[in-house]
Amino acid sequence: MLNIIQVILAIFVIAIIVIQSKGGGLGSAFGGGASYHTKRGAEKTIFYLTILACIAFVIVAFFNSIS
Numbered sequence: 001m002l003n004i005i006q007v008i009l010a011i012f013v014i015a016i017i018v019i020q021s022k023g024g025g026l027g028s029a030f031g032g033g034a035s036y037h038t039k040r041g042a043e044k045t046i047f048y049l050t051i052l053a054c055i056a057f058v059i060v061a062f063f064n065s066i067s
Contacts, residue, residue, distance in 0.1 A: 009053060
């Protein structure tokens with residue numbers, strides 16, 4: 001059961017990171033996006049959702065490794 005949850009969380013984390021990085025473009029990946037802006041609205045929600053999904057993935061992976 002934990003394996004299924006871990007796979008679902010992994011797919012979700014990958015999808016949410018891809019959605020989050022869509023607006024950044026390739027230039028910002030190599031340091032081209034020097035301008036800083038404040039996260040607002042949906043961007044902030046996706047940011048916090050990414051953090052929560054990654055924490056959940058690590059917790060499930062830990063319990064999956066000890067069981």
